Amino acid sequence: MTEKTYRVIQWATGTVGSAALKHFIENPVLELVGVYVTNPDKVGKDAGDLVGLPKTGVLATGDVDAILAMDADCVLFAPSMMTPPIDMVCRLLASGKNVISPAGPFLPNKWFPEETARVEAACAAGGTSFHGCGIHPGFAGDILPLTLARLMNRVDCIEVSEVIDKVRNPMIYTEIMGFGMDPDELLANPRRSPETYKAFYSSMAMIAEGLGKEIEKVTVRLEVSRALKDIKHLYGEVKAGTVGGQHYEWTAWCEGAPLIVYHFYWQLGEDLDPLWEQGEARYRVRIAGDPPLECNLLGGQDSDGRNPFLGLPWTGLVGATAVPAICDAPPGVVSHIDLGVVQPRGLVRRQGSSELALMPWSVHG
Numbered sequence: 447m448t449e450k451t452y453r454v455i456q457w458a459t460g461t462v463g464s465a466a467l468k469h470f471i472e473n474p475v476l477e478l479v480g481v482y483v484t485n486p487d488k489v490g491k492d493a494g495d496l497v498g499l500p501k502t503g504v505l506a507t508g509d510v511d512a513i514l515a516m517d518a519d520c521v522l523f524a525p526s527m528m529t530p531p532i533d534m535v536c537r538l539l540a541s542g543k544n545v546i547s548p549a550g551p552f553l554p555n556k557w558f559p560e561e562t563a564r565v566e567a568a569c570a571a572g573g574t575s576f577h578g579c580g581i582h583p584g585f586a587g588d589i590l591p592l593t594l595a596r597l598m599n600r601v602d603c604i605e606v607s608e609v610i611d612k613v614r615n616p617m618i619y620t621e622i623m624g625f626g627m628d629p630d631e632l633l634a635n636p637r638r639s640p641e642t643y644k645a646f647y648s649s650m651a652m653i654a655e656g657l658g659k660e661i662e663k664v665t666v667r668l669e670v671s672r673a674l675k676d677i678k679h680l681y682g683e684v685k686a687g688t689v690g691g692q693h694y695e696w697t698a699w700c701e702g703a704p705l706i707v708y709h710f711y712w713q714l715g716e717d718l719d720p721l722w723e724q725g726e727a728r729y730r731v732r733i734a735g736d737p738p739l740e741c742n743l744l745g746g747q748d749s750d751g752r753n754p755f756l757g758l759p760w761t762g763l764v765g766a767t768a769v770p771a772i773c774d775a776p777p778g779v780v781s782h783i784d785l786g787v788v789q790p791r792g793l794v795r796r797q798g799s800s801e802l803a804l805m806p807w808s809v810h811g
């Protein structure tokens with residue numbers, strides 16, 4: 447059987463974009479036709495060289511017009527979070543390319559009516575679809591808990607926690623996020639704006655919609671923990687007594703009670719007061735109700751025995767594996783609920799025969 451193939455462009459090759467680019471090169475159902483980069487050192491490089499794979503013949507370009515003129519089915523749009531992306535997303539959609547974006551515009555919701563209208567108009571002009579997804583928002587806080595709710599008799603409250611130790615899993619934004627600041631100063635001026643939940647609101651609303659409910663309001667809270675000693679991390683050092691941990695909590699209320707709570711526990715090591723979480727970085731879904739449920743999502747164990755934080759590569763892959771479904775969807779903004787169960791293609795690729803010899807299999811059928 448010949449599988450339908452899809453022509454794809456990778457937009458930006460940071461951590462997220464590189465994971466998607468590697469997938470596009472390796473997945474036989476997807477044909478890489480273009481790569482857009484901003485870094486002048488990457489312009490003209492073969493896409494394979496950018497991600498440590500054999501040459502592909504596709505050279506990275508910094509020419510936006512060349513990308514817009516390409517004949518492609520889909521763009522995975524993963525530029526830096528520092529750039530408001532709506533104009534470019536709309537140009538790509540209007541040029542006849544479906545767009546999957548972990549970078550925004552945030553999954554359209556009631557807080558962003560103008561952006562939603564613009565994206566819808568661009569989809570109509572190009573006969574294309576737009577899908578926003580990533581690990582969170584876009585998977586761990588929406589489709590995952592909604593799917594897990596099928597294992598429940600009654601749901602009282604859904605809690606989704608992102609737990610990251612930023613010493614073990616260094617991130618360049620550590621200082622920008624206020625680690626090392628005076629705790630009272632950070633509490634008075636949080637680096638993650640109290641409005642940020644609006645970008646994640648679609649995920650909360652998607653759970654509520656899936657459960658046939660509506661969110662009445664969202665409340666937000668921030669608490670910080672202090673470093674008990676000087677803590678070194680890859681991008682600097684945090685002094686004892688300053689902010690070493692942050693816990694953002696956003697609660698979506700329904701019928702007068704919390705229905706969905708998102709926690710973000712970001713900690714620098716474990717010498718913190720208080721220490722909220724221990725162990726490997728993970729996404730954790732807890733559903734209170736009957737019967738209570740807990741599910742932890744973390745990277746598979748490495749040879750060093752650790753479970754790495756894979757949130758960034760997962761963000762690229764959850765978008766890349768949706769390419770066939772988004773290309774085949776009717777024009778417009780497409781949510782997880784619109785998509786139903788996505789059927790990723792081209793993932794089963796045998797790499798030589800298995801060395802494992804157990805016992806002869808019996809063959810049926």
Ligand SMILES: NC(=O)c1ccc[n+]([C@@H]2O[C@H](COP(=O)([O-])OP(=O)(O)OC[C@H]3O[C@@H](n4cnc5c(N)ncnc54)[C@H](OP(=O)(O)O)[C@@H]3O)[C@@H](O)[C@H]2O)c1
Nearest residue numbers: 458459460461462483484485525526527529549580581582
């Ligand atoms: N939804 C989610 O769960 C989720 C999770 C993680 C990240 N994200 C989003 O995914 C996007 C990519 O994340 P990342 O971690 O890969 O980011 P990153 O490592 O900072 O890379 C972003 C890439 O964007 C390009 N770039 C650099 N400066 C730029 C500028 N001024 N304007 C436009 N592009 C620029 C560069 O591409 P080249 O190197 O190719 O030139 C850079 O490598 C971000 O917008 C982030 O917010 C979403």
